[in-house]
Amino acid sequence: MAIGFETTTPATAVAIEQAQALKLQNFSVLCNHVLTPAAMRALLAGPEPLLVDGFLGPSHVSTIIGSQPYQNLAERYLKPIVIAGFEPLDVLQSVWMLLKQLNAAQHQVENQYSRAVTVTGNLKAQALIARYFETRSSFEWRGLGQIAHSGLKLKAEYALFDAEQRFNIPLRPTTEVKACECPAILRGAKKPQDCRLLGTVCTPENPVGSCMVSSEGACAAYWRYRRSRT
Ligand code: SF4
Incomplete structure (x- = not known):
């Protein structure tokens, strides 16, 4: 079961590379890897209004894809994006950087997590992803619905490792709780x-x-950081 954003996709690619090298016949991947910029674009493009002033860009995803893929989103939709690290001070500094941009009516891509993220990202990981995967025409996201070009599937030449093809597994639509x-x-x-389900029906x-x-x-x-813990 191969799930996750761009952060986890290279590991799946390495596993397939290894399986290929070992000529494994009993290894296959059910690919549910997804693409962050496509989801951000879908949110920004509507049709529902997006009531978000700016974005804290994901740290781990950005170590792989770099800061470049966000450039067009910031310019086109006039939203500032600050790629943020994971530590508390990273998040605080990133919020401060976002606020500075908002106060100055700017919409740039800034990289707070510069100790791990570069403009171009991890080229080796990107090459591995490009070798084994291609973009699906559409993929269904929970809470967001179908988003064009937002998911990955294995290339036809690696069908031997593709559980979807090998076992004829269809992508079924999900059912959301109303x-x-x-x-x-x-x-x-x-x-x-x-949400009336928070903490009653719905918990971690x-x-x-x-x-x-x-x-x-x-x-x-x-839920985790709520003030009242009765
Ligand atoms: S609390 Fe649960 S049910 Fe409510 S919006 Fe969040 S995830 Fe959905």
């Missing part, structure tokens, strides 16, 4: 506490929507 407010939260239109142990699944999700963070 009361889950993730679509609005992801657009900045609502906050996690606006029993996540209902995508914003609770990962510890980095907005709902998971709101």
Whole structure:
């Protein structure tokens, strides 16, 4: 099961490379790797309004893809983007950098996480990804729906390692819980506490929507750092 953003895709590519070198016949990958800039573009392009002033760019993803892919998004949609590290001071400094841009009515890509992220990213990892994967015409994201060119699949020449082809596994549409407010939260239109399922039905142990699944999700963070812990 190969899941994750650009951060985890190179590891899957290495696994396939290894399987190929060992001529393994019993190794295959169900590819669900996704692309960050495509999802950001979908949010920015609408049709629903995006109530977000700027973006903290993802640190690990950006170590792979670099800061360049965000350039066009910042310029076209007039939103500042600051690639942020993971430590508390990284996040604080990145928010400060975003605020400075917003106060100056700027919309640039800045790289706070310069100790790990470069403009062009990890070229070796990018070459590995390009060797084994190609972009799907569309991919369904939880909370966001279908997004064009936002997911990866294995290239036809590596069908032997592609579980989707080998075992004829179709991509099935997902069913979202109607009361889950993730679509609005992801657009900045609502906050996690606006969801009546937060902390009652939906918890990190029993996540209902995508914003609770990962510890980095907005709902998971709101629940973890809530003030009242009764
Ligand atoms: S608390 Fe759960 S159900 Fe509500 S919006 Fe967040 S992820 Fe969805």
